[in-house]
Amino acid sequence: MKHVEKYARGYFMPPKTSLKWAQKEYITEAPIWCSVDLRDGNQALIVPMNLEEKLEYFKVLVDIGFKEIEVGFPAASETEFTFLRTLIEQNLIPDDVTIQVLTQSREHIIRKTFESLKGANKAVVHLYNSTSLAQREQVFRKSKEEIIDIAVTGAKLVKQIAAETEGNFQFEYSPESFTGTEIEFALDICNRVLDVWQPAAANPVIINLPATVSMSMPHVYASQIEYMSENLKYRENVILSVHPHNDRGTGVADAELGMLAGAQRVEGTLFGNGERTGNVDIVTLALNMYSHGVDPKLNFENLPEIVAAYEQATKMRVSERHPYGGELVFTAFSGSHQDAIAKGMKWREEEERQYWSVPYLLIDPKDIGRQYEGDIIRINSQSGKGGIGYILQQKYGLDLPPKMREHFGYCVKNVSDQQQKELQPDEIYDIFKQEYVNLKSPVEFVKYRFNDDEEFSTVVTIRTGGETKEITGNGNGRLDAISNALQTELGFDYTDLVYTEHALETGSKSQAVSYIGIKGADGAAYWGCGIDADIMVSSVRALFSAINKIISK
Incomplete structure (x- = not known):
C-alpha cells in the first residue's frame, strides 16, 4: 500500500521487560468487572440513551452481576446529572453495587461531580487527564511537569472535596492515552497521584491504564502493564485496572494478556460498544474464561435476552458472527x-x-x-x-x-x-x-391378508391406473411374500433389500416408522419410508414407496 512510510510506532516499550506474564497458561480467576456501557458506550451512540433507557439498561447490568458500573460524566450534561440523581433518590442502586463517575481534572467539574453524588452509599470518583506525547505536544502544548501538575492538583481537590462531602468514596486515576505515553512518565505521574491519595488496605486506589487508542500488538501492552504493576508505589493497596479499546481488533487479547501481566480489574462494555471500533467486549472476555472452566462471576445464562435488551437500548445490532452472542456462532452449514x-x-x-x-x-x-x-x-x-x-x-x-x-x-x-x-x-x-413417505403413485397399497394354512402366502390388494386388483405371492416371511407378489405383478426385479424400523413416538399415539432400500436393475438405490400405527403396515408402505420410486424414475 502507498504511504506506509508515514506510519511509525507511536507506543513506548518499558525500559526493561520480564515477560513473567508469558509463562502463565490462562487466567485463573475473574477480575473486578466495571461496566462503562452507560458512559463510554452511551457517548458513542448515534442517538444516546434517554433517561428511561438508561434506567432500564442499568437494571440489565445489575442482573448480569456487575458490582461496579460507571454511570456517566455527571458534570457533562443535565441528562447525565439527572440520571445519577434518579438512581440515588429512587434508591435504585443495590447495596452491593458501586457506582462510578468520571471527571476531568478541572475544579468546577470536580465540584459538580461531588454534588451529583450526594446520598450515594458508595462511589468511585474517576479522575483523568491525558498524558501521551501526541496530546502534550499537539493539544495542550505543555511540558511533562505541567501535565503532572494538572493530575496532582486534581487529585488534591478530589481528596479535599471528598472529605467535605458525606459519603463513602474510592478514588481512581487514569493517565488517559496511556499507550501513547512514555512508560516511565506514566509511572511517575501515577505515583505522584498515589502520593496525594495515600491508598490504604481499607480503601485502595484504582490505577486504570487505558489503551485509549490501541497502538501495539497485545504482548507489548502486556509488557507495559507488567512494568507498571511491578513498579507502582503502594502496590499492595492499588487495584490495577485496564481499559482496552479495539482500534487494532485486539481489545480482548489486550485485556487477557493485561490480566496475565497483573491487571486485577477490567473496564469494558457489553459486545464492545464504544468510540471508533469500540471498547473491550466483556461478554467475550467473560465467556472466554468460562470456556476454560473459570467462573467469570457474571451471568450470561440467557444471552439471547441480553442481546435483545442491548439492541433495544442502543439501537445497534449484534453481528451474526459476534463471539458467543451472534445468531450464527454455534451454527454449522458445512x-x-x-x-x-x-x-x-x-x-x-x-x-x-x-x-x-x-x-x-x-x-x-x-x-x-x-x-x-x-x-x-x-x-x-x-x-x-x-x-x-x-x-x-x-x-x-x-x-x-x-x-x-x-x-x-x-x-x-x-x-x-x-x-x-x-x-x-x-x-x-x-x-x-x-x-419417501407412504407414496401411493403409480401403485397404491390398499390392504393385505395372509392365508391361515400357509403363514407366508399372501393376497395383496393394490390400486393402479384407476383399477383395483388382488395379487398373490409367497416367501420366507411376510414382507418377503408381499415383495415377491409385487415383483411378479410388475414384471421387474430388485435386490439388496435393506430394512430398518423404530417407534416414532411413545404413548397412546405411538406410530412405527419403517425404512426400505432396494437396488433396481439399473444398479441405483431406491428408498421408501412407511409410517403407520401398525409396524407391518408401515413396512409394507415403505416397500410400496421404494417401488414407486423405481417406477417413477
Missing part, C-alpha cells in the same frame, strides 16, 4: 462440520461425560440460553447428510439408515441450491415426506 457435531452430540448422549468436547462447539450452547434445535445445525446447499439427519432425528424423531441419509442429503442440497436459500426444518421434513 456438511463435514455438521456430521462431526451430530456424532459428538450422540457420543455425549451415550453416557455422561465430565468435560465438554463436542467438535466445533467451544462451549455448550445451552449454557448461555441457546437451543440445539435451529441453532447448531442449519441447512443450505453446503450442508451434508449428517446435519440433515440430525435435524430429522432431533425435531421429528426420524432415525434414517446411513445410506438413506446420504441419499436424502443430496435431495435437500439440490432443493436449497435451486432455490438459493436456507431451508427451515419444516421444509426439510416436507421434502422428506414428498420424496
Whole structure:
C-alpha cells in the first residue's frame, strides 16, 4: 500500500521487560468487572440513551452481576446529572453495587461531580487527564511537569472535596492515552497521584491504564502493564485496572494478556460498544474464561435476552458472527462440520461425560440460553447428510439408515441450491415426506391378508391406473411374500433389500416408522419410508414407496 512510510510506532516499550506474564497458561480467576456501557458506550451512540433507557439498561447490568458500573460524566450534561440523581433518590442502586463517575481534572467539574453524588452509599470518583506525547505536544502544548501538575492538583481537590462531602468514596486515576505515553512518565505521574491519595488496605486506589487508542500488538501492552504493576508505589493497596479499546481488533487479547501481566480489574462494555471500533467486549472476555472452566462471576445464562435488551437500548445490532452472542456462532452449514457435531452430540448422549468436547462447539450452547434445535445445525446447499439427519432425528424423531441419509442429503442440497436459500426444518421434513413417505403413485397399497394354512402366502390388494386388483405371492416371511407378489405383478426385479424400523413416538399415539432400500436393475438405490400405527403396515408402505420410486424414475 502507498504511504506506509508515514506510519511509525507511536507506543513506548518499558525500559526493561520480564515477560513473567508469558509463562502463565490462562487466567485463573475473574477480575473486578466495571461496566462503562452507560458512559463510554452511551457517548458513542448515534442517538444516546434517554433517561428511561438508561434506567432500564442499568437494571440489565445489575442482573448480569456487575458490582461496579460507571454511570456517566455527571458534570457533562443535565441528562447525565439527572440520571445519577434518579438512581440515588429512587434508591435504585443495590447495596452491593458501586457506582462510578468520571471527571476531568478541572475544579468546577470536580465540584459538580461531588454534588451529583450526594446520598450515594458508595462511589468511585474517576479522575483523568491525558498524558501521551501526541496530546502534550499537539493539544495542550505543555511540558511533562505541567501535565503532572494538572493530575496532582486534581487529585488534591478530589481528596479535599471528598472529605467535605458525606459519603463513602474510592478514588481512581487514569493517565488517559496511556499507550501513547512514555512508560516511565506514566509511572511517575501515577505515583505522584498515589502520593496525594495515600491508598490504604481499607480503601485502595484504582490505577486504570487505558489503551485509549490501541497502538501495539497485545504482548507489548502486556509488557507495559507488567512494568507498571511491578513498579507502582503502594502496590499492595492499588487495584490495577485496564481499559482496552479495539482500534487494532485486539481489545480482548489486550485485556487477557493485561490480566496475565497483573491487571486485577477490567473496564469494558457489553459486545464492545464504544468510540471508533469500540471498547473491550466483556461478554467475550467473560465467556472466554468460562470456556476454560473459570467462573467469570457474571451471568450470561440467557444471552439471547441480553442481546435483545442491548439492541433495544442502543439501537445497534449484534453481528451474526459476534463471539458467543451472534445468531450464527454455534451454527454449522458445512456438511463435514455438521456430521462431526451430530456424532459428538450422540457420543455425549451415550453416557455422561465430565468435560465438554463436542467438535466445533467451544462451549455448550445451552449454557448461555441457546437451543440445539435451529441453532447448531442449519441447512443450505453446503450442508451434508449428517446435519440433515440430525435435524430429522432431533425435531421429528426420524432415525434414517446411513445410506438413506446420504441419499436424502443430496435431495435437500439440490432443493436449497435451486432455490438459493436456507431451508427451515419444516421444509426439510416436507421434502422428506414428498420424496419417501407412504407414496401411493403409480401403485397404491390398499390392504393385505395372509392365508391361515400357509403363514407366508399372501393376497395383496393394490390400486393402479384407476383399477383395483388382488395379487398373490409367497416367501420366507411376510414382507418377503408381499415383495415377491409385487415383483411378479410388475414384471421387474430388485435386490439388496435393506430394512430398518423404530417407534416414532411413545404413548397412546405411538406410530412405527419403517425404512426400505432396494437396488433396481439399473444398479441405483431406491428408498421408501412407511409410517403407520401398525409396524407391518408401515413396512409394507415403505416397500410400496421404494417401488414407486423405481417406477417413477
